[in-house]
Amino acid sequence: MEKEQDVIVAKRAGFCPGVKSAIDKVLELAAGQKPVYTIGPLIHNKQVTDMLSAKHITSIDFPHQATDKSGVLVIRAHGITPQFQQEIESCGMEVVDATCPLVKHAQNIIDKFARQGYHTVIVGDGEHAEVIGLMGYTQGRGTVVSGPEEAKKLPHFDKVNVVSQTTQKESVFYQTAEEIKKHADMCQISNTICQPTKDRQKETIEFAQNADLVIVVGGKHSANTARLAVLCRELSSAVQHVETEKELDETQILKAKKIFITAGASTPEWVIDRVAERVKQLRASTHP
Template structure:
């Protein structure tokens, strides 16, 4: 069995950068190091970070004054930064620069009195952070139907959660064009997500089975798996090589492999190695069966 990896898979630039900053912070530490929420949605990496001394906390109030607080790539609002300062925490800002750009745009548009519309998931920390930068005045819509319900206003600006599909963003823009006297459109979608999705889809069309590696709670990993299934290929999502099942590779000539943006290379490589081993194992079993039938 041949195993083919998607052209773009695994860590994106923002996650890699956040992880590097976190590792540098642990090496230079002179007190406790905290991370607000999981630094990345991958339990295996989080275990390694915990072993390196990074403590995950749910709120700034859990941190000991004087410690360091790592802000993950999703970013946070100014309220949390102010609370961290008040608690005498040193902030290590690992906000992805693409998210930072969306925050700045939202902040300056809201400050000028423009109604800011964010296309995305209102429960996602990245979106919550962006809304905070508008003083809570931005409106979040998931798609064009919700956008239809917005009132008509003179000045509106629209931007997107970085992981939004372009088609959904465009559909919202089309609706808002009818609602706003003047609409400023900021496409803040990051291409890392789109490029991974495109590469996964192209590969899924050429293979007999797809394996998608990533944290079970990682939204972008689940989205990759859903896209591969939509392409009509049997698709399995795993966190580690241990979860691979030989039965998935029976009769398979070519297997595809991709990974979410929070999956490190060492896990992808482990899964690839194991897939090749299982492929060989299954081929031997099938050969034995054929010989005994003959």
């Protein structure tokens, strides 16, 4: 933890191990001779996607969109459905699977219980790429709910396996699982929230509630950053969600006594550093 003039930068801010590994893999591949294609944007962060485009790493939705078939296709950290994986692997191009091992763990748990006849309920965002991928392992018996309120509308199941999107808020997962228990004869609860997300949430709860201002750095379209911002708003009355230092509300920064800076799993370190640097500069200019 870095502490300087009451500006604290979260130790766990920025890239999680899954995202970091996917980016490292892609950059290593881009250093070779072949063009590199990612199936969907590698992460939802404009600064990173701009940097990848500059290195001719192209995001496509389907293998047939690759203009050079001698290139490499990369499956991103979120993972995909097994059906789509099969399609990609049989398209004739070289494939590199950068699915995060912790997403794979969730896929394996769903697969195991779905094969035993369990219905799967995923607590998460049904439109998120990871959840779309997870649904592919449910043997066609899967439902996504965003929280306990939606879970109340579920029908009755003989056997249900409750899993989580890896970046879900832990309290939401357990409240939802409690509700789902009422809808099943047999209920298997598999907390598949990944450890880096749990650690980030724990750190956020500890520091955000003692700050006068929380700055959340990360893409406006990044689901995990948006969720982190929601968590911070529950803990602190003043929260700024910014993509870069240019969006900072300087008046708030000068007024606040204690500032906590954190970031989503898809935010690069250099973006966090620039925000932290700008915050410290501003405060140094008025509190010499």
